[in-house]
Amino acid sequence: MSKPLSENAVIVLICAGLAAATFIAFEEVRHNGFVNYDDTVYVTQNEHVRAGITRESVYWAFTSRHEGTGNWHPVTWLSHMLDCQLFDLESYWHHLTNLLFHIANAMLLFWIMRRMTGALWPSVFVAAVFALHPQRVESVAWLAERKDVLSGFFWLLTIAAYTRYTAGGGLWRYMAVVVSFALGLMAKPMLVTLPFVLLILDYWPLYRLRPDRKVLQKGPRSGESLQPGGQTPTLRFLLIEKIPLFILTAVSCVATFIIQRSHGAMVEGFHLPLNIRLINASVSYVQYIVKMFWPTGLAVLYPYNPGMIPAWQVAGAFLLLLFVTAGAIYASIRLKHRWFLAGWLWYIGTMVPVIGLVQVGSQSMADRYTYIPMVGVSIIIAWGAAQLSRKWPYYDIRLGIVGSILLLVLAVCTRFQVLHWRNDLALFGRAVAVTKNNCTMHKCYGVALLEAGRFDEAEVNLTESLRIKPDYADGHESLGLLYHKQERFDEAIASYQEALRLGKRVKAITFRLAEVYADDDRFELAIDNYLKVLELQPDSVDTRFKIGVLLFKQGKYDQAMDYFQYIVSERPGSGQTLYYIGQIRAWKGEFDRAIEDFDKAIDAGVRSADLCNNYAIALISQGKSDLAAVKWQEALLLKPEHADANRNMGLIMVQQQNYDEAIEYFSQALSGKEDFPQIYNDLGSVYLHTGEYDLAIANFRQAIKLKPDYSEATANLKKAIQRQDNTLSR
Numbered sequence: 066m067s068k069p070l071s072e073n074a075v076i077v078l079i080c081a082g083l084a085a086a087t088f089i090a091f092e093e094v095r096h097n098g099f100v101n102y103d104d105t106v107y108v109t110q111n112e113h114v115r116a117g118i119t120r121e122s123v124y125w126a127f128t129s130r131h132e133g134t135g136n137w138h139p140v141t142w143l144s145h146m147l148d149c150q151l152f153d154l155e156s157y158w159h160h161l162t163n164l165l166f167h168i169a170n171a172m173l174l175f176w177i178m179r180r181m182t183g184a185l186w187p188s189v190f191v192a193a194v195f196a197l198h199p200q201r202v203e204s205v206a207w208l209a210e211r212k213d214v215l216s217g218f219f220w221l222l223t224i225a226a227y228t229r230y231t232a233g234g235g236l237w238r239y240m241a242v243v244v245s246f247a248l249g250l251m252a253k254p255m256l257v258t259l260p261f262v263l264l265i266l267d268y269w270p271l272y273r274l275r276p277d278r279k280v281l282q283k284g285p286r287s288g289e290s291l292q293p294g295g296q297t298p299t300l301r302f303l304l305i306e307k308i309p310l311f312i313l314t315a316v317s318c319v320a321t322f323i324i325q326r327s328h329g330a331m332v333e334g335f336h337l338p339l340n341i342r343l344i345n346a347s348v349s350y351v352q353y354i355v356k357m358f359w360p361t362g363l364a365v366l367y368p369y370n371p372g373m374i375p376a377w378q379v380a381g382a383f384l385l386l387l388f389v390t391a392g393a394i395y396a397s398i399r400l401k402h403r404w405f406l407a408g409w410l411w412y413i414g415t416m417v418p419v420i421g422l423v424q425v426g427s428q429s430m431a432d433r434y435t436y437i438p439m440v441g442v443s444i445i446i447a448w449g450a451a452q453l454s455r456k457w458p459y460y461d462i463r464l465g466i467v468g469s470i471l472l473l474v475l476a477v478c479t480r481f482q483v484l485h486w487r488n489d490l491a492l493f494g495r496a497v498a499v500t501k502n503n504c505t506m507h508k509c510y511g512v513a514l515l516e517a518g519r520f521d522e523a524e525v526n527l528t529e530s531l532r533i534k535p536d537y538a539d540g541h542e543s544l545g546l547l548y549h550k551q552e553r554f555d556e557a558i559a560s561y562q563e564a565l566r567l568g569k570r571v572k573a574i575t576f577r578l579a580e581v582y583a584d585d586d587r588f589e590l591a592i593d594n595y596l597k598v599l600e601l602q603p604d605s606v607d608t609r610f611k612i613g614v615l616l617f618k619q620g621k622y623d624q625a626m627d628y629f630q631y632i633v634s635e636r637p638g639s640g641q642t643l644y645y646i647g648q649i650r651a652w653k654g655e656f657d658r659a660i661e662d663f664d665k666a667i668d669a670g671v672r673s674a675d676l677c678n679n680y681a682i683a684l685i686s687q688g689k690s691d692l693a694a695v696k697w698q699e700a701l702l703l704k705p706e707h708a709d710a711n712r713n714m715g716l717i718m719v720q721q722q723n724y725d726e727a728i729e730y731f732s733q734a735l736s737g738k739e740d741f742p743q744i745y746n747d748l749g750s751v752y753l754h755t756g757e758y759d760l761a762i763a764n765f766r767q768a769i770k771l772k773p774d775y776s777e778a779t780a781n782l783k784k785a786i787q788r789q790d791n792t793l794s795r
Contacts, residue, residue, distance in 0.1 A: 076179065079189055080172045087168045087196040090476040093483045094160045094206045101489050101516075102365065102509060103209035108145050109154060117150030118143070137320055140219075140251040141212040159208050166214035167205045171196035173221040174440065180228050182270040186461070187447035190468055194443045197475040199360040199482040203432040206486035207365070212253040213436045219249030220256055220437055227263055231271055243309050250313060254321040255437075258415045260310040265410050267303050269403035274303060322423075346420040347382040348374055349430040350413070356432070357439055360478055363485075364496040368503045369429040404448040411441025427505060489513035497526070504533040508540045515547050523547055538569035545577060554585040572601045576608065588615045606632050610642060622649045640669030644676050647683075656683045674704035681713065690717065706737030712744050719751060727751050742771040746778040753781065758789035 070078070099109050108114055113125045126142035144162075152158035175192035179185060195201070204213035223245040230238040249256040267273040298306070356363065389409060397406035415438040421429065454460040485495040493510035496503060511526035524547055530540040545560030561578040565571060579594035592615050598608045613628030626649050632642045647662030663680045677700035681693040694717055700710035715730035731748040735741065749764030765782035769775055 075185070076176075079185075080175065083171050083175060083189075083192060083196060084168050086193070086472070086476060087171055088164065090197050090479040091164050091167065091202075091205055091483060093480060094164055094486065095157050097160055097206060097483070097487045098156050099154075099159075099208060100486070100492055101512065102492070103207075107141075107209045107211070108149065108159065111145075114142065114145045115149050115154070116146070118146050122146055136212075136254065138212055138252055138254070140248055141215055141253065144211055144215055144252075156208070160206070163205050163208065163211055163214055166211075166218055167196070167201065170214060170217045170221055173218070173225060177221060177224050177228065178444075180225075181266065184448070184451070186465070186468075187444075187451055190447040190472075191440060191443040193468075193472050194446075194475065195440055197472055197479055198357065198439070199363060199475065199478045200356060200432045200435045200439065202363070202479055202482040202486065203365065204436045206483055207433070210433050213433050216249050216253035216256055217436050219245050219252055220259060223249060223256075223259060224263070224266065227266070228271070231267075231273060243313075246310055247313055250317045254317045255415075255418050255434075257314045257317050257321075257418055260307045260314055261414050262411060263307060263310070264303060265407050265414070267298075269407040273298055274300060342421050342423075344374060344379050345369070345429055346422055347386060348378055349420055350416065351382040351385055352430060353416070353435055353439070354442060357435070357442060360475075360482075362499040363432055363482060364500050364503075364506070365492055366427070366496060366503065366506055367429045367431065367500060368505065369427055370502055373502070402448075402452065405445055408441040408444035408448075411444065412438050413441075415441070490517060502533050504530040504537050504540060507533065508537070508543050511547070512543050515543070515550065520547065520551060536567055538564045538567040538574075541567070542570065542574055542577070545574075545581070549577070549581050549584070552584070554581055557581045572598055575601070579611065583611070583615060588619055591615055606635055606639075610639075613642070613645065617645055617649070622652060625649065638669045640666045640671035643669060644671055644673075644679075648679055651679060651683045651686075654686075656686050659683045672703065674700040674707040674710060677703065678707065678710045678713070681710075685713075693717075704737075706733065708734045708738035708741055708744065711737065712741075712747065715744075715747060715751075719747075724751050724755055740771055742768040742775055742778065745771070746775065746781060749778070749781060749785070753785050753788070756792075758785050758792065761785040762789065 099105075105111075113122045113129070116122045123143065123146075126139040126146070129142075145159075148159050148162055171192050174195055175188055178188035178191050182188060204210045204217075223242055226238065226241040226245050230242055246256065246259060249259070264274065390413075393406040393409040396402040416434065419431070419434040450464060454464055457463060485491050489509070490513045493506050493513050496506035497510050500506065507526045507530035511523045511530065514520075514523035514526060524544075527540060527544045527547060531537055531544065534540065541560045541564035545557045545564065548554070548557035548560060558578065558581055561574050561581065564574045565578070575594050576598050579591045579598065582588070582591035582594060592612055595608050595612045595615075599605060599612075602608070609628045609632055613625045613632070616622075616625035616628065626646065629642050629646050629649075632639055633646070636642070643662050643666040647659045647666060650656075650662060651659035660680065660683050663676060663683070666676060677696045681696035681700070684690075684693040684696060694714065697710045697714045697717075700707050701714070704710075711730045711734035715727045715734065718724070718727035718730060728748065728751055731744055731751065734744045735748070738744070745764045745768035749761045749768065752758070752761035752764065762782060762785045765778050765785060768778035769782065772778070
C-alpha cells in the first residue's frame with residue numbers, strides 16, 4: 066500500500082498545478098503586441114522608461130507625475146524600466162513579466178487562504194477562480210496595467226506578512242507589513258483600503274476581533290489566531306495597531322486626489338451630481354458580480370451612460386445590495402457564518418476607490434478594478450458551497466467535480482478573451498462590438514483602422530464617435546489626421562480648428578495643424594502655427610527644425626540658418642540639421658564648409674540619396690567629378706529611381722560620350738519623376754546626337770508640354786526637325 070502524500074507535498078503539487086493551469090490559460094498573451102491605449106504612455110513612447118534603470122530615470126520615477134497617467138506610482142515605473150533594461154521593446158518579455166506576476170499572485174493567495182483558514186480545497190477554489198477568470202485578462206494582457214498585478218503582489222504580500230505578525234508578534238514582522246503596504250501604494254494607490262481589509266481578516270478568519278465564546282474557551286480552530294500568550298485584542302488595540310497603515314492610506318489618498326485633479330482626470334461634482342454617481346456605483350456593484358458569473362461582452366472600456374440605465378435596474382441594484390448586506394449580517398450573527406460578511410465587506414470595501422463615488426476617467430466600470438475585490442465574492446462561493454453541501458453524500462467528490470468543470474470553462478473563456486488583446490484592431494473592434502454609444506472606442510478603432518490603411522472604415526468609426534459626442538476633441542483631432550493622410554487639407558484644417566476650439570491638447574493639435582498647412586504648401590500659415598507651438602513650448606527643438614525647413618523651402622536661407630544653428634547648439638549631433646546647413650552653405654558657394662557639414666551629417670547617421678546627391682554637386686563645383694560620380698552611385702544604391710542622381714550620372718556619361726548608358730540613366734530618372742522637363746530635354750539631346758530624330762523630337766515636345774516657355778527645348782526641337790528634314794530630302 067502506497068504511503069499517502071504529506072500535507073506539504075500536496076500543497077506543492079497544488080501550487081504547481083495552479084501555476085501550470087494559469088500559464089496555459091494566459092500563454093497567448095506572450096504573442097500580443099503593445100496597444101495604442103496607454104502602452105505608449107507607460108512604455109513605448111516614454112523616453113524615461115525606455116532608458117532603463119539609470120540615476121536620472123529613477124529620480125524621474127520618484128518625482129514625476131506623468132501627465133498621461135495622473136498617478137504617482139514609482140514602483141510601477143521602475144518595473145517597466147527594468148523590463149526595458151533587460152528586453153528593450155520586445156513585447157513578448159514585457160507580457161511574460163505580467164503573466165509571471167499573476168501566477169505568483171495566485172499561488173500567494175492560495176498560501177494565504179490556506180494559512181489563515183486551515184481549509185485546503187476552498188482555498189484552492191478561491192485561488193483558482195482568481196487565477197483563471199476572464200475578468201483578470203485586462204490586468205494581465207494590458208501592459209499598462211502592470212500596476213494591477215504588481216500592486217496585487219504587494220497586497221497579498223502584506224497580508225502574508227500580517228498573518229505571520231498575528232501568529233508571533235514582533236516589531237520586525239510588523240515592519241514587514243508596513244514596508245509591503247508602502248511598496249504596494251507606490252505601485253497603485255488602490256491599496257488604500259488594505260488596512261480596512263486587515264480589520265475584516267481580524268474578524269474572519271483570524272478571529273482577533275470579538276471572537277466567539279467557544280473560541281476563547283477551547284482555543285482557536287485550524288487557521289484561527291489569537292495574540293501571543295492567549296491575549297484577545299480589543300477593537301481599540303486593533304485600530305491603534307494599524308495607525309501607521311492608516312497614515313500611509315491618508316497620505317496616498319490626498320496625493321492621488323491632488324494629482325488626478327490637477328491633471329484633469331477627475332470629473333468635478335457639478336458635472337456629475339452625487340445622485341448620478343450613486344446610481345452608477347450601485348449598478349456597477351451588481352454588474353461586476355453578474356460578469357463574474359457570466360463573463361461575456363468584456364471590453365477594455367465601458368462608457369459612462371448613467372442616463373440610459375433603466376429605472377428597474379437602478380431599483381433592483383439598490384434592493385439587491387441591501388438584501389445581500391442584510392443577509393451577510395444575519396448569517397454572521399445568527400448562523401456564525403463569518404465568512405459571508407467578511408467576503409462581502411471585502412468586495413464592497415475594496416471597490417470603494419474605483420466604484421465611481423469620486424469619478425475618475427470616462428469609464429462607468431472596468432474589469433481591471435476587480436483584480437483584488439472579486440476575491441471576496443469567491444470566498445463567499447467557496448465557503449458557502451462547502452457549508453450547504455455538507456449534508457450531501459460524497460459532497461466533497463461532487464464539489465470537486467463541479468468545481469473542476471467550472472474552472473475548466475473559465476480557463477477556456479480566458480484563452481479566448483486573451484486573443485482580443487493581440488493588437489489594436491482586435492481590442493478596439495471588440496469593444497465597439499460589445500458596447501453601445503462608446504465614443505472613445507469608436508475613436509480608438511478608427512485610429513487603428515487609419516494606421517492599417519483602411520480609410521473608409523476609419524472615417525465611419527471616427528464620424529460615429531462624433532455623432533455620439535459632438536464636442537469630443539480627440540475625435541475631431543483623429544478625423545483631422547485621417548483627412549490629412551488623404552490630402553483632404555481643407556477638411557483636415559476644419560477638424561483641427563474644431564478640436565482647438567474645444568480647448569484640449571492645444572500644443573499637439575496646433576502642431577498637427579501646422580503640418581497640414583506645410584503639406585498644402587501654405588508655408589506662411591504653417592510657420593505661424595509652429596510659432597504658436599513655440600510660445601507654448603519655447604524649448605521645442607523639433608518645432609524649430611520644422612520652421613527652419615519651411616524657411617529653407619521658401620529660399621529664406623539666412624533666417625533658416627538662424628534656426629538650424631540654434632538646434633545644433635542644443636543638439637550637436639542632429640544629422641538632418643547639419644545636412645540642411647550644408648545645403649545652405651553650398652548655395653552660398655561655401656563648398657568646403659558644405660562638405661564638412663555633409664560629413665558631420667553622415668557621421669551622425671544620416672543616410673539618404675538626397676544627401677549623397679547634394680554632396681556630389683558640391684564636389685562637382687570643386688572640379689572633383691570622379692568623386693562626385695562615386696557619390697551619385699551611392700545615392701542610386703540607396704534610391705535607384707532618384708531623379709537628380711540619375712540625371713547627373715547621365716550628364717557625366719554624355720561628357721564621356723557613353724550615350725547608351727546616358728540613355729539608361731535618363732530613362733531611369735524619368736521613372737522616378739515624369740514631370741521633369743529638363744530630363745526630357747537631356748534625353749532628346751542624346752537622341753539628337755545619335756541621329757534618332759523621331760525619339761529626339763518626341764522628348765523635346767514632352768519637355769515643352771511640361772514647360773511651355775522652355776526656350777532651350779524649343780531650340781533643340783527646331784534643330785531636330787531641321788536635321789530630320791535634311792536627312793529625308795537626301
